[in-house]
Structure formats: structure tokens, C-alpha cells
Amino acid sequence: MLEWLFFLLPVAAMSGWFAARRHYKKRRRHNDTPFNPDYFKGLNYLLNEQPDKAIDVFIGLLEVNSETVETHLALANLFRRRGETDRAIRIHQNLIARPTLSSSERTHALLELGMDYMHAGVLDRAEHIFLELLQHSPVPYQAxxxxxxxxxxxxxxxxxxxxxxxxxxxxxxxxxxxxAQFYCELAEKNAEKDRHGSLAMLKQALYHDEACVRASILTARIHLASGHPRKALKNLLMVEKQNPAFLSEALPLLLECHQQLESIDTFQNWLRQLLQRHPHLTSARLMLAKLIEQSQGRNSAQEYLYQELHQYPSVEGLYQLMRLDENNAPALIPLIQKITDNMISRGDRYTCKNCGFSGKTLHWHCPGCGKWATVRPTEVHLSALEKLLDRTT
Known part of the structure; x- marks a missing residue:
């Protein structure tokens, strides 16, 4: 047995050597296979400064399989970022058409194709793709x-x-x-045609966002238009808790409610209490001054504003005080009134807390950043005097 074993060992070694030699010869012959003619075609496009055609050729040469899917997706995303959306769309469509793609890979490619159409502004095709993705399990959160x-x-x-x-x-x-904002949009659109339906929508808005000031104010307006000032008052009193910054928007409606209820004295007392809680609320101070003027006369309103402005100065308050005292210094008062009026008219009443957009109209959907419910009312105080003076020059 030992003799046979010593005889077979050299035979086994020789067999292994012949097998390895045949393998490497075959591999070398395979590697010696000429390049795909399309490769040289793509190089020719590059040399002739035709990169668009060259890229299309190289994309076609890149075989789609489980190892190259990510390469295709990365290339398509690069095209989309560069603004070449048509190329990104072609790559993603080519991927989706491949039957060898797995379910997750196809879902990813579909999602990217929808993003291509969004980038190109073709919303109907993007909508169709994202609706299709809603039927997938699991649903991509982007859909x-x-x-x-x-x-x-x-x-x-x-x-x-x-x-x-x-x-x-x-x-x-x-x-x-x-x-909540979408329900407000629907309610505002249908308020005149279907008040009950609009009130139901606004109730839904408050259900989804109990701090939705817009829903409270819209509800109050519908109740006022329907002759229900008490219901309107109840909604308007919610604004202070929801967001005190919007009290300036609610005050005119609150005044209208109390006028219909013939309870102006109650409203005056409420304004005084409100100013104790929010002493820098200039709009409430000016409204109280007007009510004092109507009930007690101009001198009482002037005295009230004079004392208040020493502690809480504001451009609007100064303007109102000069209006109450227009008989004094007849040559100077009109000029000061003109300057302050110009400053107030140029001042921005609303500012977005997210992007800083400012303007004179309340936008529930910010035109600057596209965010909802980020625009807040502002009041022109003397601290902003330098900025306003720059605008007047």
C-alpha cells in the first residue's frame, strides 16, 4: 500500500498542474476578447466633443443587474440635480422596464421617476406614479x-x-x-354658500389643531354674519389662549360683537384687563383710547394715551395722541402727522417667523417659504423707528 501511495502522489500533482494550466489559458483567452464596439463609439463621441451622445452610449453599455442598480440610480440623481431631468427620466424608465429588478428596487426606481416628473413640473404623471406607490406594501413615506x-x-x-x-x-x-389650514381653506371658500358645512369644517380644523387661530376667527365671522354675536364672542375669546399675537386681528370683531350686544362698557373693562396681561399690545391700547373718546370725550382719551405712552411708547400711539391734540401747534402738528403717517403706512404689519418675510397683508400660507401658519402680526413700536426712517428717505 505504501508503494502504491508513493506512486500516486506524483500522478495527482501532475493532474493538478494540467488542470490549472487549462483554466488559466481559458481565462486568458476570455480576457483577450475584443472590447464592445459601442465602447469605441462612445469614446469617439467624447473626442468629438459630443458628451450627450457619449453618455447615452455608456448608459446602454452598463448592464442592469443587482450590482449596478445603485450606479444607475446615482447617475440619474446626478442628472436631476444638474437640471437634466429628461436624462434622469430615461434612466429610471430603463430600470423599471427590466424584468430582473427585485420588488424593492423597482419601488425605489418608481419613486425616483416620480421625483423626476415633480422636478420637471409634469404633475399629472408624478401624481399617477405616487398613487401607484400607495398600493405597494410597505408604502414609501415619500409618496x-x-x-x-x-x-x-x-x-x-x-x-x-x-x-x-x-x-x-x-x-x-x-x-x-x-x-387645520386645509379645512380653513375649504370653509372660507364655501362660507357664503354653505355656512353649516363651513362651520363643520372649522370644527374639524380645531380638532386637528386646537391652536388654529384662523379657524376661531373664521367661525366668529360666520356667526356674526348669521346674527349670533354671543357665539362669535365665544370663539374670539379663544384667540388669546391660542396665540396672543393675533389679538390685534380679533379686536375689531370683538368690538363688533359687543356693539351688537350693546355691552361696550364690558368690552372696555375687558380691554383694561387684557392690557394688564399683555401691556405691549398697542392695538388694544388704541382701541381703548377710541372708546374712552366716545364715552368720556377727547380730553380724557388724550390724558389716557399721554400717560400710557410714557411707559409703553409706540408710533401708532404717538400718531393717535397728535390726532387728539390737533388744535395745539397748528403749524407743526400737520407736519409731524404726515411723517408718522408715512412711517406707519410703510411699516410691515406681518412677519413670517420661519423665513422673515414681511408685508402688509396677512398670509396664512407664507409666500416666502411656503410654510403654513408661520406669519404673525407685528406692531410698529418706537424701537423700529430707525428702520422705518430709512424707508422714508
Whole structure:
């Protein structure tokens, strides 16, 4: 047995050597295979400064398989960032057409194709793709978010609400604010045709966002228009708790409620209490001064404002005080009134807390950053005098 063993060892070694030699010869012959002619075609396009055609050729040479899918997606995203959306669309369409793609890879490619169409502004095709993705399991979280963007642009508030409710719960607070604003849009649109329906929508708005000032103010306006000042008053009194910055918007409606209820004295007392809680609320101070003027005369209103402005100065208050004392210094008062009037008219009444956009009109949807419920009323105080003087020059 030992003799046979010593005889077979050299035979085994020789067999292994021949097998290895055949393998490497075969591999070398395979590697010696000429390049794909399309490769030289692409190089020719590059040399002739035709990069568009060259890229198309090289994309075609890149075989789609499980190892190159990410390369295709990265290349398409690069094109989209560069603004070459048509190329990104072609790559993603090419990926989706491949039967070898796995379910997750196809879902990813579909999502990217929808983003291509969004970037290109082709909203109908993007909508179709994202609606298809809603049928997948699991649903990509981007699908309802992108549909929400589409329906906001189309002002399709009912569908926007539907998509917002599909967004995951970790963004529930932000989504609640959006849904409340969408219900307000629907209610405002239908307020004259269907008051009861609008009130129901505003109730839904407050359900999703109890701090929605817009819903409270709109509800109050509908009740006032329907001859229900007490119901309107109840809604308006919620504004202080929801967001005191919007009290200046609620005050004219509160005055209208008390006028219809013939309870101006009660309103005056409430304004005094309000100023104790919010001493820098200039709009409330000016309204109280007007009510004092109507009930007690101009001198009493002037004395009240004179004392208040020493502690809480404001441009609007100064203007009102000069109006009450227009008989004194007849040559100087008109000039000062003109300057302060110019400053007040140029001052911005509303500012977005998110992007700093400012203007003279209240926008519930900020034109600057596109955020909802971020614009706040502001009041022109003497601290802003330098900025306003710059605008007048």
C-alpha cells in the first residue's frame, strides 16, 4: 500500500498542474476578447466633443443587474440635480422596464421617476406614479408627502387632507397644523354658500389643531354674519389662549360683537384687563383710547394715551395722541402727522417667523417659504423707528 501511495502522489500533482494550466489559458483567452464596439463609439463621441451622445452610449453599455442598480440610480440623481431631468427620466424608465429588478428596487426606481416628473413640473404623471406607490406594501413615506405637495399646488384641499392623514405619526403635530389650514381653506371658500358645512369644517380644523387661530376667527365671522354675536364672542375669546399675537386681528370683531350686544362698557373693562396681561399690545391700547373718546370725550382719551405712552411708547400711539391734540401747534402738528403717517403706512404689519418675510397683508400660507401658519402680526413700536426712517428717505 505504501508503494502504491508513493506512486500516486506524483500522478495527482501532475493532474493538478494540467488542470490549472487549462483554466488559466481559458481565462486568458476570455480576457483577450475584443472590447464592445459601442465602447469605441462612445469614446469617439467624447473626442468629438459630443458628451450627450457619449453618455447615452455608456448608459446602454452598463448592464442592469443587482450590482449596478445603485450606479444607475446615482447617475440619474446626478442628472436631476444638474437640471437634466429628461436624462434622469430615461434612466429610471430603463430600470423599471427590466424584468430582473427585485420588488424593492423597482419601488425605489418608481419613486425616483416620480421625483423626476415633480422636478420637471409634469404633475399629472408624478401624481399617477405616487398613487401607484400607495398600493405597494410597505408604502414609501415619500409618496403621500409628494402627493400632498401636488394637491397643495392644485388647491385640491380635500385630497390634500386625505394625503396628510397618510403621513406617518412621528410628524403628527406638523401634519395637524396643515390639515387645520386645509379645512380653513375649504370653509372660507364655501362660507357664503354653505355656512353649516363651513362651520363643520372649522370644527374639524380645531380638532386637528386646537391652536388654529384662523379657524376661531373664521367661525366668529360666520356667526356674526348669521346674527349670533354671543357665539362669535365665544370663539374670539379663544384667540388669546391660542396665540396672543393675533389679538390685534380679533379686536375689531370683538368690538363688533359687543356693539351688537350693546355691552361696550364690558368690552372696555375687558380691554383694561387684557392690557394688564399683555401691556405691549398697542392695538388694544388704541382701541381703548377710541372708546374712552366716545364715552368720556377727547380730553380724557388724550390724558389716557399721554400717560400710557410714557411707559409703553409706540408710533401708532404717538400718531393717535397728535390726532387728539390737533388744535395745539397748528403749524407743526400737520407736519409731524404726515411723517408718522408715512412711517406707519410703510411699516410691515406681518412677519413670517420661519423665513422673515414681511408685508402688509396677512398670509396664512407664507409666500416666502411656503410654510403654513408661520406669519404673525407685528406692531410698529418706537424701537423700529430707525428702520422705518430709512424707508422714508
Amino acid at each position: 403621500p408627502e409628494q402627493l400632498l405637495r401636488i394637491y397643495q399646488q392644485q388647491k385640491n384641499w380635500a385630497r390634500a387632507i386625505e394625503m396628510a392623514e397618510k403621513i406617518p405619526g412621528n410628524r403628527r403635530k406638523q401634519v395637524g397644523t396643515l390639515i
